[in-house]
Amino acid sequence: MKSDSNLERVLAAGHFAVTGELGPPRGANLETIKEKAAHLKGMVDAVNVTDNQTAVVRMASWAVSLVIKEMGLEPNYQMVCRDRNRLAMQSDILGASALGITTMLCLSGDHPSFGDHPQAANVHDIDSIQLIKMVSTMCEQGRFLSGGEIDTPPHMFVGAAANPFGDPFELRALRLAKKVAAGADFIQTQCIYDFPRFTEFMRQAHDMGLTEKTKILAGVTPLKSAGMARYMANKVPGMSVPAEVVKRIADQPKDKQAEEGIKLLCEQVEQLKTIPGVAGVHLMAIEWEHRVPEIVERAGLLPRPQL
Amino acid sequence: MITAQRKPMEEIFQSVERFGKILLLGCNECVTVCHAGGRKEVAMLASALRMGRLKQGSPLAVDELTLERQCDPEYAEELALAIDKYDAVCSMACGCGVQTIAGRYQGLPVLPMVNTTFMGASERQGVWAERCAGCGDCVLGLTGGICPVARCSKRLFNGPCGGSSKGKCEISPEVDCAWQLIWDRLKQLGQTELYTRIMEPKDWRTARDGGPRRIVREDMAI
Numbered sequence: 001m002k003s004d005s006n007l008e009r010v011l012a013a014g015h016f017a018v019t020g021e022l023g024p025p026r027g028a029n030l031e032t033i034k035e036k037a038a039h040l041k042g043m044v045d046a047v048n049v050t051d052n053q054t055a056v057v058r059m060a061s062w063a064v065s066l067v068i069k070e071m072g073l074e075p076n077y078q079m080v081c082r083d084r085n086r087l088a089m090q091s092d093i094l095g096a097s098a099l100g101i102t103t104m105l106c107l108s109g110d111h112p113s114f115g116d117h118p119q120a121a122n123v124h125d126i127d128s129i130q131l132i133k134m135v136s137t138m139c140e141q142g143r144f145l146s147g148g149e150i151d152t153p154p155h156m157f158v159g160a161a162a163n164p165f166g167d168p169f170e171l172r173a174l175r176l177a178k179k180v181a182a183g184a185d186f187i188q189t190q191c192i193y194d195f196p197r198f199t200e201f202m203r204q205a206h207d208m209g210l211t212e213k214t215k216i217l218a219g220v221t222p223l224k225s226a227g228m229a230r231y232m233a234n235k236v237p238g239m240s241v242p243a244e245v246v247k248r249i250a251d252q253p254k255d256k257q258a259e260e261g262i263k264l265l266c267e268q269v270e271q272l273k274t275i276p277g278v279a280g281v282h283l284m285a286i287e288w289e290h291r292v293p294e295i296v297e298r299a300g301l302l303p304r305p306q307l
Numbered sequence: 308m309i310t311a312q313r314k315p316m317e318e319i320f321q322s323v324e325r326f327g328k329i330l331l332l333g334c335n336e337c338v339t340v341c342h343a344g345g346r347k348e349v350a351m352l353a354s355a356l357r358m359g360r361l362k363q364g365s366p367l368a369v370d371e372l373t374l375e376r377q378c379d380p381e382y383a384e385e386l387a388l389a390i391d392k393y394d395a396v397c398s399m400a401c402g403c404g405v406q407t408i409a410g411r412y413q414g415l416p417v418l419p420m421v422n423t424t425f426m427g428a429s430e431r432q433g434v435w436a437e438r439c440a441g442c443g444d445c446v447l448g449l450t451g452g453i454c455p456v457a458r459c460s461k462r463l464f465n466g467p468c469g470g471s472s473k474g475k476c477e478i479s480p481e482v483d484c485a486w487q488l489i490w491d492r493l494k495q496l497g498q499t500e501l502y503t504r505i506m507e508p509k510d511w512r513t514a515r516d517g518g519p520r521r522i523v524r525e526d527m528a529i
Contacts, residue, residue, distance in 0.1 A: 082461070086508065108468045111460050113478050122461070126508045129465040133505065145508060163469030168490055171502070175466045178505055190469055237470040237477035 002139070002185070005102040005157035006074040007046040009307040010280075011186065011215045016273060017280025018301045019076060019188065019217055020044035020292055022068065024059040030067060033059075036289040037068040043296045044283065045304055046074040046103050048188070052083060055115025062096050069100055076159060077101045080109025085125035086134065086145050093135060097154030105159040105188065106131040129175075129182045132160050136183025160184035162216070164201035165194060166238040173204035180214045187214055188282040191221040191232070194240035195271060202277050211277030218272045221284045222295060223261035226250035262295055269299040308337040308428070309401045310435045311344060311421040313352065319397075320359055322418050323367065326394035330386070331356070331420070332408065333373035334400035341435055343421050344399025346373040352399065352420065377404025383411045390415060426457075443513025443520065449501055451492030456509075458485035464506040466490075 001008055010017045020040045025032045040047050047068060051061040065075030077096055079089060096104065108128040112120045126134065126145075134145045135158050142153035160179040164172050176187065192198045198218070205211055223229045229249045233241035245264070252260045272278045281301070285292050296302055313319075323329060331353050339345025353369040360367035370393070374382045377400035386408070390396070395416040398405040401423040409417035425437040440457040446464075447454060456462045460478050467486035470477025474487045493499050511517065 108461055108463060111470070111478050113460075124462045125511065127461070127463040127465055128468075129505060130508045134508070161469065166467060166469040167471045167473055167484070168467070168487055171466055171486070171490055174503060178465055178503070182505055237472050238468075 003102045003155040003157040004100075005046070006307065007076065007103050007186065008157040010045045010305055013305065013307060015045075015280075015305045016301070017046075017215070017217060018044045018296060018304065019046045019048060019280070019282045020289075021048040021050065021282070021284045021286075022064070022289065023050050023053060023287070024061060024064040026056070026058050028059065033064055033067050034071065037071050037073055039289040039292050040068075041071065041073055042304060043292050043302070044073075045280075046076040048076040048078055048105060048282070048284075051078040051080045051107070051109070052115070053110070055082065055110045055112045055117070055120075057116060062092055062099075062101065065096065065101050066099055074103060075101055077104040078107060079104060079131065080107045081124050081126055081128055081131055082109030082112065083120075083123055085123055089126075089131065090134070090138065090144055093138060093154055093156070094150070097156060098152075102155065103157045103159065104135065105161065106135060106184075107161055128160065129178050132158060132179055132182040132184050140183075157185050158183055159186045159188060161189070162187050162201075163190040163238050164192070164198050165190055165240040169197070169201075172201055173208060173210070176205055176210055177208055180210050184214050186279075187216045189216065189219040190239065191219045191284060192268065192272070193232075193245045194242055195268075197240060199275055202275050206277045211279075215279040216277055217280040217282040218275075218278050219282045219284060220265055220268050220272070221286060222265045222288065222291070223249050223257075224288060225254070225257045225261075226252075229261075262291070262298060265295060266299045269301065308340055308426070309403070310341045310424045310427045311338050311401050312424055313343055313348065313399070313421050314419070316355065316359075319352070319356070319420060323356065323395065323397060326367065326416075327365075328368040328370075328392065328394050329356075330370050330372060330390070330393045330396045332377065332386075332396050332398045332400070332404075333371075334377040334398075334404050335373055335375050336377075336400075338400055338404075338421065339373075341429075344401075346371075349373055349399055374400075374404075377401075378407050380407060380411060383407050386412065441514070442509070442511070443517075444510065446506070449506070451489045451496060451498065451501075453485055453488045453492060455485050455489065458483070458488070464509065466502065 022036050049061045049065045061078050065077045068075050106128050112122050142150045162176050226249045229246040249257050331349050333344050333349035349371050353371050356369050376382050397418050397420050399420045405419045426439040427435045427437045430436050437457050442456050460476050471484040476482040476484045
């Protein structure tokens, strides 16, 4: 094991992994974190703690990661390249590792124009692939990006994101290959609704030998309503939601749409298990943490391995 | 070229309200080409200022002049004899021109009439787009002649983020995805292997992050 990550152990033991997600609060409020985290405990192998997602200010992802770690969950500490330069990123990685964070996810980050501070400077000192390589080098070679020696190197199980639905499609597996070459131990994908495209992406990744070198967790998000399905289909950049998926949810009466969304998700999980190279699922139940126990139960993902 | 846009009229009127006589100073270089601060724009703004102030009941005397190149001390010298007549110089040049004039005539207010915007090229009549961020270490040879620093909204060096959709950037359907353009061109050039290499973190010292930059050419010094 390269780290003390529960997710690493679960994947290494060959289990079909499950990760969840928790969005930090827009305030110095520990209670909402604890409430959300309590729903996830025992339900997932690690919990992604988002880093100012959609470029909106929230409590620091390292702080929330520590809070849920103390509660006995494993945080997957997210870090975006939008808000920090290489100095701040490396110092945060050292601090996170020293305080027991073992798993992290390296991302570019949504553009500030989407968020609550569109006036902000858009840092992007390094990009997500350079971040993956920087963390890997810190952990494995004990060196900063500058080449300087780290006296006690951090240990991280390093993750990255992949969006099979972004364009150009032919670059998606190649970009994944770069992330793997940079040192990504695991990958979490964008939410999948377009199975033909995802299957083709996985076929390419598999053929390139990438599924041997990294563990790919397929992203799933329960559709809570027809409105959400339409929003995902039309408003979220780099997302592909087929018309029949939107129709399936919209055809239900309003009070049955959430139930249909969960049914669809359970079917998706079954289908994902059959795709070669899919090592688990990343469940992004956006502001629906309290439904996670029911969802993972019904999707046949319980009990989670205790390793 | 350096592109610029005239400031909003309200801001311009406000910035000159305490003056009675100004020199409106254009530049015959970049701002002429992008129709922001050449002879023609100087004439138009001068008329607007005169009329506006006349309507307000506090007339403003505006002299017009367009220098060959405002960012060059040699041309800035042309103002030396007449400059004392004015309460202020209102420059329609880019920030480089404004500072050259302000540096030469220290006792006189020199005000910008345009917002200097970016280094860009003309896409078609009336449309200019950013092309260069002046980072000081050009990578165009590795990226199919399309700059990821100036043209990717996240200045990514290793390919498109997940927000690239149908050739457009996630920030706006009006903005091309630089990495779609780079990929298309690399394919056209038969250089797709360039994409597979990881581009290492950039040394931003050659850009503005290293502090204000200068070029010193000993061989050119007189």
